[in-house]
Structure formats: structure tokens, C-alpha cells
Amino acid sequence: xxxxxxxxxxxxxxxxxxREARKVLDAVCKKYEHxxxxxxxxxxxASIDVHGVPLTDETIENAKKCDAVLMGSIGGDAKTxxxxxxxxxxxPEAGLLGIxxxxxxxxxxxxxxxxxxxxxxxPLRDDISAEGFDMLIMRELTGGLYFGARKTxxxxxxxxxxxxxxxxxxxxxxxxxxAFDIAMKRRKKVCSVDxxxxxxxxxxxxxxxxxxxxxxxxxxxxHMYVDNCAMQLVMNPAQFDVILTENMxxxxxxxxxxxxxxxxxxxxxxxxxxxxxxxxEPSHGSAPDIAxxxxxxxxxxxxxxxxxxxxxxxxxxxADAVEAAVRQVLKDGYRTGDIMSxxxxxxxxxxxGTLIAERL
Amino acid sequence: xxxxxxxxxxxxxxxxxxREARKVLDAVCKKYEHxxxxxxxxxxxASIDVHGVPLTDETIENAKKCDAVLMGSIGGDAKTxxxxxxxxxxxPEAGLLGIxxxxxxxxxxxxxxxxxxxxxxxPLRDDISAEGFDMLIMRELTGGLYFGARKTxxxxxxxxxxxxxxxxxxxxxxxxxxAFDIAMKRRKKVCSVDxxxxxxxxxxxxxxxxxxxxxxxxxxxxHMYVDNCAMQLVMNPAQFDVILTENMxxxxxxxxxxxxxxxxxxxxxxxxxxxxxxxxEPSHGSAPDIAxxxxxxxxxxxxxxxxxxxxxxxxxxxADAVEAAVRQVLKDGYRTGDIMSxxxxxxxxxxxGTLIAERL
Ligand SMILES: CC(C)[C@H](C(=O)O)[C@@H](O)C(=O)O
Ligand SMILES: CC(C)[C@H](C(=O)O)[C@@H](O)C(=O)O
Numbered sequence: 001x002x003x004x005x006x007x008x009x010x011x012x013x014x015x016x017x018x019r020e021a022r023k024v025l026d027a028v029c030k031k032y033e034h035x036x037x038x039x040x041x042x043x044x045x046a047s048i049d050v051h052g053v054p055l056t057d058e059t060i061e062n063a064k065k066c067d068a069v070l071m072g073s074i075g076g077d078a079k080t081x082x083x084x085x086x087x088x089x090x091x092p093e094a095g096l097l098g099i100x101x102x103x104x105x106x107x108x109x110x111x112x113x114x115x116x117x118x119x120x121x122x123p124l125r126d127d128i129s130a131e132g133f134d135m136l137i138m139r140e141l142t143g144g145l146y147f148g149a150r151k152t153x154x155x156x157x158x159x160x161x162x163x164x165x166x167x168x169x170x171x172x173x174x175x176x177x178x179a180f181d182i183a184m185k186r187r188k189k190v191c192s193v194d195x196x197x198x199x200x201x202x203x204x205x206x207x208x209x210x211x212x213x214x215x216x217x218x219x220x221x222x223h224m225y226v227d228n229c230a231m232q233l234v235m236n237p238a239q240f241d242v243i244l245t246e247n248m249x250x251x252x253x254x255x256x257x258x259x260x261x262x263x264x265x266x267x268x269x270x271x272x273x274x275x276x277x278x279x280x281e282p283s284h285g286s287a288p289d290i291a292x293x294x295x296x297x298x299x300x301x302x303x304x305x306x307x308x309x310x311x312x313x314x315x316x317x318x319a320d321a322v323e324a325a326v327r328q329v330l331k332d333g334y335r336t337g338d339i340m341s342x343x344x345x346x347x348x349x350x351x352x353g354t355l356i357a358e359r360l
Numbered sequence: 361x362x363x364x365x366x367x368x369x370x371x372x373x374x375x376x377x378x379r380e381a382r383k384v385l386d387a388v389c390k391k392y393e394h395x396x397x398x399x400x401x402x403x404x405x406a407s408i409d410v411h412g413v414p415l416t417d418e419t420i421e422n423a424k425k426c427d428a429v430l431m432g433s434i435g436g437d438a439k440t441x442x443x444x445x446x447x448x449x450x451x452p453e454a455g456l457l458g459i460x461x462x463x464x465x466x467x468x469x470x471x472x473x474x475x476x477x478x479x480x481x482x483p484l485r486d487d488i489s490a491e492g493f494d495m496l497i498m499r500e501l502t503g504g505l506y507f508g509a510r511k512t513x514x515x516x517x518x519x520x521x522x523x524x525x526x527x528x529x530x531x532x533x534x535x536x537x538x539a540f541d542i543a544m545k546r547r548k549k550v551c552s553v554d555x556x557x558x559x560x561x562x563x564x565x566x567x568x569x570x571x572x573x574x575x576x577x578x579x580x581x582x583h584m585y586v587d588n589c590a591m592q593l594v595m596n597p598a599q600f601d602v603i604l605t606e607n608m609x610x611x612x613x614x615x616x617x618x619x620x621x622x623x624x625x626x627x628x629x630x631x632x633x634x635x636x637x638x639x640x641e642p643s644h645g646s647a648p649d650i651a652x653x654x655x656x657x658x659x660x661x662x663x664x665x666x667x668x669x670x671x672x673x674x675x676x677x678x679a680d681a682v683e684a685a686v687r688q689v690l691k692d693g694y695r696t697g698d699i700m701s702x703x704x705x706x707x708x709x710x711x712x713g714t715l716i717a718e719r720l
Contacts, residue, residue, distance in 0.1 A: 088556065088557070088563060091557065093557040122485070123485055123488055123594050123595055124483055124485065125482070125485060145525060146558050146559075148522075150559065150560040150561075151560060152563070152564055155528070158528045158529055158530060159528065159529040159564060159567075159568075160526060160527070160528040160529070161527060161528075161559075161560040161561040161563065161564035161565075162508075162524060162525065162526040163526075163559045163560055163561050164522060164525070165505060165522065165523040165524070165525065166520060166521070166522040166523075167520070168515070168518045168519065168520040168521075169518055169520070195611075196448065197448070197451065197453040198453055198457065198505075198506050199505065199506075199510065199521075200510040200511060200521040200522065200523055201521040201522065203448060203512070203521065204512055204520075205521075207519075208519075227611045227612050227615040230590065230612045230615050230616040230619075231615050231616060231618075231624075233616075234483050234594060234619050234620055235483055249612075251555075251586075252586055252587050252590045253590070255587040255591050256590040256591060256593075256616065258591075259590075259591035259594050259595055260594055264591075
């Protein structure tokens with residue numbers, strides 16, 4: 001089959017990790033006789049360099065013509081990156097938020113699990129990580145505080161800034177359904193995280209999640225306050241299967257969860273809309289400090305490509321094959337610097353991509 | 361000297377841990393020849409039982425007549441607790457938020473540190489905790505999302521709920537000053553946590569914090585995004601001295617930080633206003649599952665009483681003595697169940713209080 005894939009190389013290590021993911025996708029094409037047509041799309045720093053803004057209508061229109069978009073990492077850290085040509089409120093974070101909204105990517109899936117082969121990197125004590133853990137955070141991605149009305153104004157000469165957190169029942173229902181659907185294919189547990197002891201938006205969240213749960217009698221639903229969840233992720237991550245939460249809580253908790261695995265260089269993510277379309281990117285950032293040095297771990301991006309095969313292109317067998325190749329390369333003892341440990345063979349970004357492609 | 365202390369026993373284990381803190385305060389009075397007059401104040405479940413609401417004007421007025429208030433823990437977990445007589449939006453969380461607002465307790469200080477004696481309980485790998493860590497989270501407590509306007513309404517038949525996050529420069533300035541003042545007495549580092557890449561309130565936060573920093577040239581200021589901070593607390597807690605942040609981020613991060621120490625039963629907190637007045641309570645919750653069983657660890661409450669001696673009553677020597685007594689009891693090998701480890705002597709709530717009082 002022929003598929004159209006948009007490619008956002010992004011900032012920092014973005015281009016080099018996306019290159020390796022494409023190497024693996026090329027191997028998939030060869031083995032399974034597919035054809036992927038790639039369209040380069042500009043976002044973040046690369047778009048600022050060319051257009052002076054982080055996101056253009058052209059990028060959005062071209063993305064819409066694709067079956068899926070594969071993305072490296074967006075973000076600038078050094079004062080020298082193109083981001084800093086713009087004032088804060090116009091920076092590419094806006095590009096990221098803008099493309100999510102424009103493509104209606106409301107469902108952000110972030111798996112966080114402990115790799116047996118990488119246990120040494122887990123920051124938790126052995127007895128806590130003993131059971132292993134495997135959770136999926138379902139973060140609402142186009143609503144809440146990050147998309148609410150905001151303003152900065154002077155009230156009687158006093159600078160005042162306001163952001164708004166708003167959700168309606170339809171926004172909550174569609175993300176809750178996604179969480180329950182995915183739970184049905186996993187261990188059938190959903191933990192919905194909110195601050196319903198304080199916030200109106202959280203109380204509505206809880207109500208609607210309860211309503212949706214009625215259609216999934218096999219799934220066990222629990223509720224947890226966000227402050228408690230931030231503690232539980234450290235003390236007992238094994239308790240979680242699917243964590244369902246709103247945008248900002250999901251931002252904080254998914255980063256915490258991915259760090260708790262110790263393998264943030266390994267963790268993929270998918271941002272989906274109501275159709276098959278999705279945007280796939282690693283969970284980690286753009287790491288400008290190691291950009292262009294062949295040091296970055298491309299596995300998170302390669303596993304994001306596997307999610308793309310599965311969720312947007314319905315190529316389950318091919319996705320399984322990529323995931324198996326990643327596991328095999330770990331078993332064979334190859335590691336990039338971020339996950340290196342005694343007795344393993346240290347390889348660079350390119351070699352890691354090649355080794356995985358070879359194992360398909 | 362004679363001091364007036366308000367006492368909110370609270371819910372769950374609240375009454376029994378407050379009793380032990382009073383035992384220690386009585387020993388302080390005896391040794392240092394002070395007189396403390398205690399006034400019982402109702403909040404949370406105890407107030408619902410008597411008045412049907414979690415907080416009354418009477419409690420607020422009586423609290424205002426005191427030099428400081430010592431509190432157990434507020435909160436109900438079991439469906440049987442008095443909390444559940446009220447519908448969610450009227451529950452005692454409102455009591456807690458209400459008393460903070462009424463007494464203008466805008467500065468919430470939550471120390472989080474790794475006790476040498478309790479390292480075995482730290483959930484982090486040995487090499488991460490090797491350096492030890494000792495941070496203080498300064499959480500803004502009377503502004504932001506938890507106190508903004510909120511409403512739930514039907515818009516074209518669709519239920520919609522909205523909360524508002526608002527800060528003005530004065531609210532930010534006063535908490536920032538507190539953070540810098542405290543940093544001057546510590547390791548002279550402030551890390552201000554926000555989401556300035558997205559939120560207007562965070563951009564103003566960052567601006568005002570930068571302005572305040574100019575008056576403290578000796579203090580090193582850094583900024584960190586909240587999602588990154590949730591990761592750093594797990595990977596490298598030793599980097600932090602004072603963390604300064606707004607209400608909701610502080611709620612999440614301070615709970616995460618206290619869990620990372622592994623000693624949440626040991627961690628105190630203070631909530632202060634512009635005067636010397638403050639409300640002092642343990643960082644942990646009301647643990648209804650072990651209430652009334654002489655199992656709870658009273659140390660967090662005893663250390664909160666020490667903070668009260670220091671911040672509200674200016675009794676530094678006495679505060680030092682209480683803290684030293686707590687350290688001594690740990691060195692002598694006494695532990696409540698939550699911090700028990702091999703070779704130590706397990707004691708109950710009351711015995712722990714007595715042992716500390718004896719060591720004054
Ligand atoms: C860059 C930022 C706007 C973004 C977010 O918070 O959504 C990032 O942290 C993420 O999680 O993808
Ligand atoms: C009970 C709740 C309203 C409260 C808060 O979030 O402020 C609690 O979690 C705390 O941190 O003191």
C-alpha cells in the first residue's frame with residue numbers, strides 16, 4: 001500500500017532521530033512491500049528560520065493531506081536557537097499548541113514502562129520496581145488551561161494576569177471513551193486523575209467519566225487527586241494501567257511517569273484526533289546540548305513510528321515487527337549513551353537506527 | 361511568656377497526633393518557663409458534626425485572637441466520615457481553603473529533606489539519594505486556580521465548567537520576597553517554577569520574580585517549567601534549595617517532593633500571613649484507615665509545633681530543642697510503623713510523643 005507521511009524534523013536532536021526512524025520505516029517498506037511518500041513540514045525553529053513564525057497555514061494544510069505525521073522534537077534551549085528571535089508569547093510552544101488545535105489532536109497517549117533490560121536506569125529502589133510497571137497516560141491535549149482565554153492587564157495600576165481552565169462534557173466524553181477503549185485492550189483499569197475537591201472543571205470531569213464508565217462494565221474505574229497521583233507514581237507505579245487526565249495534569253504527570261521509568265529516551269507518544277490521523281513524536285525534548293553529535297537515542301522516535309503504523313496506518317504486523325526489533329537490539333546488548341550500562345556495547349544514533357532496521 | 365495557641369484537632373489521626381504535639385509543647389513550657397493557653401477550634405469533620413458546615417465565622421474569629429494555630433490533619437476518606445453528609449462542592453476542602461483565605465495565609469512553607477536515619481525508606485536509588493537533599497517548597501496558598509472564579513453552566517445544552525487562574529503582581533511579589541528571605545538563611549538558591557511557555561499568569565510570575573531578585577544579589581535565581589520540575593524531583597532532588605511556585609503547582613510538587621523523601625510522616629508545614637501569625641500542620645493527610653489505633657507518626661506534627669515556636673512565637677532556642685529531641689529519638693532507634701526498619705524499636709503514637717518530650 002501507499003501511504004503519505006508528513007515529517008517534522010524539528011529542533012535540536014530532532015533531525016537526526018527522525019532520520020533513523022525513516023531508516024527503519026524504509027526497511028519496513030522493503031520487507032512488507034509498502035510505499036511511504038514523505039512530505040517535509042516546517043514547525044518550530046525550522047519554520048521561524050524560513051517564515052519568521054513557528055507555524056504556518058501551509059504546514060497545517062499539508063499535514064492534513066497526510067495519513068499521519070512523524071515528528072522529532074520541538075524546543076530551543078540555548079539563547080542562540082531561532083526561538084529566541086521571537087518574544088516569549090510568540091515562541092514555538094505556540095507552534096506545538098497551534099498544530100494540536102488545528103489538527104484537533106485531543107488524545108495524547110503516552111506509554112511509560114520499565115524495560116527489563118534497562119532496570120539499572122530506573123531511579124526507584126529495587127523493591128519498588130521489582131514488579132515492573134506498564135502504564136499508559138491518556139492526556140487531554142486540546143482543552144483546559146493551555147487553550148483557555150488569557151490576558152495580562154493593569155487593574156488600578158496593578159499588573160494582573162489571568163488564564164482560564166474550561167472543559168465541556170463533549171470534550172471530556174471523547175477522551176474518556178478513548179481511555180476506556182484502550183483499557184479494554186490492556187489490563188482493564190482506568191484511574192481518572194483530577195482535583196475534584198476544589199475545581200468545578202474537575203467535578204464535571206469526574207461526572208462525565210462516571211457516565212462513560214457505564215458503557216464499559218468490564219473496566220475498573222478509580223479516581224485519584226492529582227497531588228496524590230504525583231506521590232503514587234513514585235511509591236507504587238505498578239498500580240497503574242491507564243491514567244486518564246486533563247491537559248495540564250497530564251503534562252506534569254506524564255513527564256514525571258516517564259522519568260520514573262528511567263528510560264525517557266525510549267518512550268514514544270501519539271496525539272490522535274477523531275479519525276485515524278495522528279501526530280507521533282518521542283516523549284523527550286530536543287536536547288540542544290547534544291544536537292548533531294550522533295549521541296541521541298533514536299528509539300523513542302522509532303517506537304513512535306511503530307505507534308504510527310499501528311494507530312494511523314492499521315499496519316499492526318509491521319508495528320509488532322518494529323517493536324520486536326527494538327527489544328532484540330536491547331537483548332543483543334546495544335545501548336546509546338543515555339541508557340548505557342556495564343557489559344553493553346555503546347553505539348551512536350546512526351548505528352542504533354541501522355541495528356534496529358537490520359533486525360526487522 | 362504567655363502565648364495563645366489555637367488547636368484544630370481535625371479528622372482521622374488528627375486528634376491523636378495533636379495530643380502528642382501538645383505533650384511536647386507542655387514539656388517546652390515546663391523547661392523554659394512559658395505558659396501556653398490553648399483554644400480548641402473546630403474545622404473540617406468536627407465542625408460539620410456540630411455546625412453542619414466545615415468552617416464557621418466563630419472559628420475564624422477565635423483563630424484571629426491566637427498567636428498561632430496548630431492543626432492536625434483535615435480530610436475524610438471513608439464514606440462514613442462526616443464529610444460525606446455534604447455534597448462535594450460544600451466539603452471541608454472548602455474549610456481548609458476558607459481558613460487560608462480568611463486568615464490571609466498566603467505563604468505555605470513545606471520543607472522536604474532526607475533524614476540520614478531514614479534513608480532506607482527513601483524510594484530513590486542509593487546513588488541518587490547519596491548526596492542527601494534538603495529543600496523547602498514555598499507555595500503561594502491564597503491565589504491562583506484554587507481561589508479563582510468558577511462556574512458550571514449549560515451552554516446550548518452542553519454542560520461546561522470553568523475555573524480561573526489569576527495572579528496580580530502584589531500577590532507574586534510578597535511570596536517571592538518570602539522565598540528570597542528564606543533562601544538568604546539557607547543555601548541562597550531559589551528555583552522559581554512556572555509554565556511561562558504557555559500561561560500568561562506564569563509569564564507575569566516570572567517577570568515579578570525577576571524584579572524581586574534584584575534586591576537579593578547574593579541569591580542565585582533559576583527558572584524551571586513545572587513539567588520538568590516534576591522530573592527533576594525524581595532524578596536529582598539534591599539540586600534544589602528553595603522552590604518558589606504558585607498554588608496548584610506547589611500542591612502537586614510539594615506532595616511529590618515529600619514522597620520522594622520517603623518520610624512523609626516526618627514533614628512539617630507552616631502557612632503564614634504578613635504578620636507573625638501562622639497555621640502549622642503536618643504535610644501528610646488524615647489517614648482515616650489507622651485513626652485511633654495509636655499507630656500514627658506524631659513527628660510531623662511535633663516538628664510543625666517547632667516551626668510554630670520559631671516563626672510565630674520567636675522562640676528559636678525552644679524550636680531548636682524540639683528538633684534536637686526528634687533527632688535524638690531517631691538516633692536512639694525508636695520508630696513508628698511507617699518508618700520502621702530492621703534493628704529499631706517499634707513504638708506507638710503516644711510512646712513516640714513521650715520519648716521526644718523526655719529528650720527535651
Ligand atoms: C512545550 C509545551 C507547550 C508542551 C506542553 O506542555 O504541552 C510540552 O511540555 C509537552 O508536554 O508536549
Ligand atoms: C485538600 C486540598 C484543598 C489541599 C490543597 O490542595 O490545597 C491539600 O491538598 C493541601 O495541599 O493542603
